[in-house]
Amino acid sequence: MADKIEISKTELLYDPLFDKKPDVEMKGKRNSVFKALFIIIIAAFVGFSLYFSFNSISSDKYTYRENETGYTLFQFVGKEDDIILHVDYVRNESGEVDTAKPVTEVREFSMSCNEYVRFIFIGKNVSEIQPHCFYYTKNLMAVIVDPDNQFYTSVDGVLYSKDMKEIILHPMRNHQFRAALKDGVTAPVDESTAEAFLKAFTEKYGDEVTADAAEYEKQFANEAFYRIPDSVTEIEDSCFSDCEVLRYVDIPSSVKKIGSLAFFKCKGFETVTIPDGVESIGSDGFSYCEKVTYIYVPESVKFIGHHAFYGNLGCEKIYLGAENEDSVETGENWLPKRSPTSLKDVEAVYGLERRAN
Numbered sequence: 001m002a003d004k005i006e007i008s009k010t011e012l013l014y015d016p017l018f019d020k021k022p023d024v025e026m027k028g029k030r031n032s033v034f035k036a037l038f039i040i041i042i043a044a045f046v047g048f049s050l051y052f053s054f055n056s057i058s059s060d061k062y063t064y065r066e067n068e069t070g071y072t073l074f075q076f077v078g079k080e081d082d083i084i085l086h087v088d089y090v091r092n093e094s095g096e097v098d099t100a101k102p103v104t105e106v107r108e109f110s111m112s113c114n115e116y117v118r119f120i121f122i123g124k125n126v127s128e129i130q131p132h133c134f135y136y137t138k139n140l141m142a143v144i145v146d147p148d149n150q151f152y153t154s155v156d157g158v159l160y161s162k163d164m165k166e167i168i169l170h171p172m173r174n175h176q177f178r179a180a181l182k183d184g185v186t187a188p189v190d191e192s193t194a195e196a197f198l199k200a201f202t203e204k205y206g207d208e209v210t211a212d213a214a215e216y217e218k219q220f221a222n223e224a225f226y227r228i229p230d231s232v233t234e235i236e237d238s239c240f241s242d243c244e245v246l247r248y249v250d251i252p253s254s255v256k257k258i259g260s261l262a263f264f265k266c267k268g269f270e271t272v273t274i275p276d277g278v279e280s281i282g283s284d285g286f287s288y289c290e291k292v293t294y295i296y297v298p299e300s301v302k303f304i305g306h307h308a309f310y311g312n313l314g315c316e317k318i319y320l321g322a323e324n325e326d327s328v329e330t331g332e333n334w335l336p337k338r339s340p341t342s343l344k345d346v347e348a349v350y351g352l353e354r355r356a357n
Helices: 028-053 174-182 191-205 213-218
Strands: 056-058 062-066 071-076 084-087 089-091 097-106 119-122 142-145 152-155 158-161 166-169 225-227 248-250 317-320 347-349
Touching (some): 062 089, 084 097, 084 191, 119 191, 142 158
Parallel strands (some): 225 248
Antiparallel strands (some): 062 071, 142 152
């Protein structure tokens, strides 16, 4: 049985994206070191700013930086009427396109926490989409990739690698998008058809702003499940993060890697099935899946990242196929802290077979 872990107020302030914990004591010597480091960092920042100022194209909405193959979308700051994002060529504040400047990369966190964008169109030249770049884009319904893109593709608005071996992003509102497609709403292929889709969507399902939230979501209940294709071997970082409406994701036995924050805050999950064959679970891979009461980690898993199941308060134990704790590498605080029903610390139980359904 694992040793009991005491929970302090500082432990509870865990930030899964930046892994911050408050520092409660700062002595004079440490202050001096921090001041020196601060000066160095500021000097470096000024230097980098001067360098990038010669290699950047900026507006209030877009920031691009030149790279070896074209341009990187470094930052997008959308406003309320910016419901469509094109990632294809450098665009100015008015949306005018410079086709001589193709966008080939999207930077990590370039538009995270955006609350307005509904559709993202990925152009044919994009060859690198870094992790977490669309993190918590809470109204995003679909990512649509140019058919001529050699590196990425999309299926019903879900973003995949071209070979369908990596599932990269399931947008937070993709369940609504898939429901509309099944109800006969035509899938968008460009900006004008995206606007037509949204108009037809509102006519069919009503205005979410004025509707009761629970009643509104009942219309999409049949799409609260998602099945990952058998071709997929990796679930990328933040792929299903904050998809709170989803109740279950069917993970095929082909999957070997589950990335960091892959199922973070999937609070609607009623069950989690990690299939035999998975080898690694990233940091915060399943953290804050609060309704799940049974988790089995198969013997094939050799690495579990820090806080992988943190906040899963419905679990009284985590069951593993691994023979003992030395058979699998684990990060800090990978187990939930405690169960609300027993108020006891959650423990890991090793050497078990999966419970029959």
